[in-house]
Every structure is written in C-alpha cells, then in structure tokens.
Amino acid sequence: MRFFFRSRQFKVILSVLIALIAVSVIFSLIGSQISPQANIVGMLTAPFRSAVNGIYNGIEDFISAYKDGNKLMLENAELESEVNDLREQLADYQEIQAENEFYKKYLKIAENHPDFKFTAATLISRDNDDPYQSFVINKGSLNGVSAYDPVITDAGLVGFISQVGLTTAKVTTVLSPELSIGALDSRTNDSGVVSGDLEIAKNGKTKFYNLARSCSVAIGDYVATSGEGIFPKGLLIGKIETIGTDKYNTSIYATVTPFANIEELRQVMVITEFDGQGSVLGKVGG
Amino acid sequence: MTKSLKKFLLVAFNVMIFFVFSLLHYSNVFNFKIFGAGTTILIPILVAFSLWHSPIASAMAGMLSGIIMDSSAQGTYCFNAIILLIIGVFVSVTSNTLFNKNLPSAIVISFICSVVYYLMQWAIFHTFSEGVNHSLTFLLEISLPSAILTALFIFPFYYLYKYVEKLKP
Numbered sequence: 001m002r003f004f005f006r007s008r009q010f011k012v013i014l015s016v017l018i019a020l021i022a023v024s025v026i027f028s029l030i031g032s033q034i035s036p037q038a039n040i041v042g043m044l045t046a047p048f049r050s051a052v053n054g055i056y057n058g059i060e061d062f063i064s065a066y067k068d069g070n071k072l073m074l075e076n077a078e079l080e081s082e083v084n085d086l087r088e089q090l091a092d093y094q095e096i097q098a099e100n101e102f103y104k105k106y107l108k109i110a111e112n113h114p115d116f117k118f119t120a121a122t123l124i125s126r127d128n129d130d131p132y133q134s135f136v137i138n139k140g141s142l143n144g145v146s147a148y149d150p151v152i153t154d155a156g157l158v159g160f161i162s163q164v165g166l167t168t169a170k171v172t173t174v175l176s177p178e179l180s181i182g183a184l185d186s187r188t189n190d191s192g193v194v195s196g197d198l199e200i201a202k203n204g205k206t207k208f209y210n211l212a213r214s215c216s217v218a219i220g221d222y223v224a225t226s227g228e229g230i231f232p233k234g235l236l237i238g239k240i241e242t243i244g245t246d247k248y249n250t251s252i253y254a255t256v257t258p259f260a261n262i263e264e265l266r267q268v269m270v271i272t273e274f275d276g277q278g279s280v281l282g283k284v285g286g
Numbered sequence: 287m288t289k290s291l292k293k294f295l296l297v298a299f300n301v302m303i304f305f306v307f308s309l310l311h312y313s314n315v316f317n318f319k320i321f322g323a324g325t326t327i328l329i330p331i332l333v334a335f336s337l338w339h340s341p342i343a344s345a346m347a348g349m350l351s352g353i354i355m356d357s358s359a360q361g362t363y364c365f366n367a368i369i370l371l372i373i374g375v376f377v378s379v380t381s382n383t384l385f386n387k388n389l390p391s392a393i394v395i396s397f398i399c400s401v402v403y404y405l406m407q408w409a410i411f412h413t414f415s416e417g418v419n420h421s422l423t424f425l426l427e428i429s430l431p432s433a434i435l436t437a438l439f440i441f442p443f444y445y446l447y448k449y450v451e452k453l454k455p
Contacts, residue, residue, distance in 0.1 A: 004341065004379050013345045013375055017368065020349070024364035035356065035363045042357030045309065049358070052313045125312035125358040128324050129407075131428060134360035136312070162361070170360060177420075178361075198420045202322060 032147035034165035042168045046138055049124040057266060109154065113232065117273035119143055121151075123265050124168065132176035132201050133262050134159075139270060140167040148230045150271045156236035156259030157181075157225065158268055169270075173262050174237060175201040182228035183208060183237060190215035191226055192253075194237055200255055204263060205241065209253035219243060223256050232274040289455040296454065300335065304347055307331055308354035323431030327439055328355065329403055332370055333396045334443035336377035337387050338451045348374030361411060369406055373399045389444055396440035397433075404433040 004010055027035045034042060110116055121137035139145045141164050151158045151171050159173035172178050176196040183194040185208075192211040200207060208223050221240045227233025238258040245252055307327050318325055328351050336344035352367030359366060377395055385391040408429040413421045 004383075009340070009342045013341065013371070016345070016349065017371060020364045020368050020371070024368065027363040037353050037364070037367070038357040041353045045354060045357065048309055049313065052309055056313060125309075127312060127358060127360045128319070129326065129432075130360045131322070131424075132360075136358050165357075168357070170358075172360065198423060 032163055034163045034168070034170070039165040039168075042136075042165050046124060046168055049136070050122065050138060053122075053124055109152075113234070113274065115273070115275040116232070116271050117144075119145060119270045119272050121145075121169075121268050121270055123268065131198060132178075132196055133173050133204075134162070134176065135171050135173075135265070136168050137171060137268060137270070138168060140165045140169050142166050144272045145169050145270050146272070150231050150235065150274075151268050152235060152271060153260045153265065153268055155261070156238060157231065158258075158260045158262060158265065160230060161270065171268070174206050174258050174260075175204065175262065180229075181231055181237065182226040183223050184226045185215070185217045185240070186222040186224045186236075187218070188216050188221065190217050194223060194256060205255045205257050206238065207253055208240065208256045209246070209251065211252040211254065213245075213250070213252060215252060217243060217252070217254055223254075227276070230277075232271065232276065292453070292455045296450065299450065300347070303331060304328070304335075304351045305354070308351045311355065312358035320435060321431065322428055323435045324428075325432065325436045325439060326400070326403060327436070328352075328370065329373065329400050329436050330396050330439040330443050332374055333377050333392065333399055333440060334447040336374045337381045337392060337395075337444075338447055339378060341375045341378040344374030344378040345371050346374075348372070365407070365410065369403055373403065389441075392440050392444045393437070397437040400433040400436040401430075404429040404436075 023035055023037070027033055110118065119139055121139040121143075123135050124138045125136045127134045127136075137145075137151075145161060145164055147161055147164050149161045151160060157174055159171050159176070159179060161169045162172040162178070163170040174181070174194065174196065177198070179195060181194040182191070184191050190211055192208050192215075194206055194208050197207045208217075211217060217240060219240050219242065223237045223240060225231040225233060225235040225237065236259050238256040240254045241257050242255045243252060244254075311327055332344070332348050332351065335347055339347070348370035349367050352364075352370035355366035355370075356362050356364060377399065380395065381387055381391070385395065408421070408425050412424045412429075
C-alpha cells in the first residue's frame, strides 16, 4: 500500500481531490450557484434527464389510460379497434387540453397579479435522497431564472430556486426547514411563519408556527404568503390540517398540507419578476 | 473480435452503466424506498467496479458519476464527487492489498462505504441545520437504514463485474 502513496497516480488523485474541495468551499461560501463542473455536466445531461422523465411519464399515462379504458373494452369487444383509435385521439386531445388548462390557470394568476412575470419549466430530476422532495427544473439563468425566485403551480406555492445554473435550477420545496415563509391565515389574518419539519415532511406536510396564543386559526383555513421576504403577497400555500401548542406552551402551531401536490409535479412556473422583489434578498426565506 | 475492439466495448459498457444509473438515481424511475430508507445505487456499482480496476480508473469513475449526482442533488457542491472519488480509490487500493476479491469482502467493503457515505452526508448536511432531535431522527430513521439497504445492492453488481472481468482481453 505504501508504494501507492508514493506513486504518481496518488499525487494526481490527491491534486484532483484538493481542487474539488477548494471548489466546494468557494461555492458554498458564494451560495446559490451550482458549481462549474456540475453546471457543465448538468447542461450536457439535461436532455437525457428530460428524456428519462418523459418516458416514465408516458408509461405512467399509458398504464392509467389503459386501466380507465379496460372496462369499456370488455363491454364493447366488437368495437375494440375503434375504441383504441378513439382513445389515441382522446389522449392527444386530453394532452392538448391539459396544456391549455395549465396555461389558462396561470393566465388567471397573471391577471390578478399584473406585476408577475412567469417562466414555465418542466421537472427533469428529483433528489430521491432528500426527504423534503427537492427537484431540478429545465430552466436556468439563461432563461431569466435567478436564485430565490418563487416557484408555483396553479394550485399554490411550491418553493424557491435555491441554486441556479445556466440551463437548470434546483428547487427547495415548502416542506424543507431551509425555507421560512412569512405567512397569514387568509380568514383571520393571523400571522406566523411557514417552515418544514422532518417528522411531518414525510407525509407531505409543512408547519405554520409562531402563531400567537390568542389567535383564532381553525382547521380548514387557507394559509397564504404575507409578502414579507422573497415571496410576493397572496400566494396560496396550503390548508390547515391540525392545530397544536409548542412544547413550552408559549405559541400555537398548525400543520399545513400544501395545495401544490409536490410528489406528483411535472410542470411548474417560476415567478421571475414581481413588485418588491429583491428588497429582502441576502437571506433565505421570508 | 480484436483485442482493441473488445477493450473499447468494455470501456463503453462501464461508461454506460455509470451514466445510466447516475441519471436513473435522480428520476422517478428509481425512487425505490422502504420506510423512508432510500438507496444510492452508485455506491455498490462503484465498489464492484473498483474491486477489479486501478485506483486512477476508480477515482475517475467515482468523480464523474459524483459530478452527475451533484448536478441534481440538493445543496451539494462537490460532495458526491469528493466522496465517490475517495470510495473508488479506497476500494481499489484495499482490494489489491488487504482484501481478497470475493463476495464476503465485497459485502464488507460495500457496507463500510455505504455507512461512511451516509454518515458524512448526515454530518455535513443535517447535523447543524435541523437541531439535535431532528438530526438524530434523520440519522436513525433515514441515514442508517439507507446505508444498509444500499449495501445490499452489491450482490447483482459484484456478479456482473466478476463476469465482465472474465471478458477482459
């Protein structure tokens, strides 16, 4: 073994290792930027990752379409081929209709918030090791996406851009404790902070805490962003599921189920511009 | 088949294995979990590969697949590239000097590497960010079960690389 430590091979490996550690330290100090080597590799592999996800989604859609159509096929055996043709046409039509619906819903948000500028993005990979379900989208700084931009679906807030590369960006979700969002109960206007928690993130829920003991939040209330920090005001986050008191009995917290189904996401919108953006940058969350 | 063509095909095969599994690891296709414990499939692949390859080849394989992982993993800059490079070199050097190249050795090395990977990941990304209670929960409920589950994947890849080794010119 000692011959290896004296060899040229070892010196080369050690130099590469030191270079990687240096890059790692530098970029962790800068923050919010994907390291250059990961950026280049991310750019080169993005089409492959899109293809893998596209194939997976296609297979999933085919299986569900097949399951839905199975009963009909049994009842109409003599019309089998016709049904298949129609189903194919229907699948195409539904795809176009879903796409239209997707953009129509965002149009509604855009009408309500004329200051918002959107960029549509597709999810290309998921970090399966992350219990907070972070993911990567196919848009980066070349498409106008920047660090800390809010990420939404038509249903509600998904998270924010935590690291941005040239053609890809990493999204931290509302389930993560890295994110702290100033939030309001939309019925009572009670304010608090929404942030993730490992225990409840497993069930796809997040926590609305720091609520005053005198507050009147109730199960079923909607929680929305308060506009303090990196998120614009009025973005729906989720619905209150349970209410409890913290262990020191000083404040109240609620568990919130996000409206955006983070596990099933395929497409999202990044809000690249809105009024008041950038006023509180420098800290994560709001 | 000529010697050089055979060599080229083997290199292409190795590149394909690492590339495909690096991509699949961060897709819904490979979202394989048991009670919250996941797998990092590239660790057993790298261990099996490094058993029969030189330290420099193992370091390269570990580093490149780690960079692909870093481009998708949350919050990492070069973590996967660094740790997989070290694992590749460690396995290659120890398998040439300390261990025999057999299944029990492969299982032991795979287990050590998986535990080290998940402990490092936990120590760097979770100990300080989530508080004492949650980081302990993370260690016991996610990191250690994931390490054990990951180590078990050595079986198919050990036999795959043992077979590939026989094909070498």
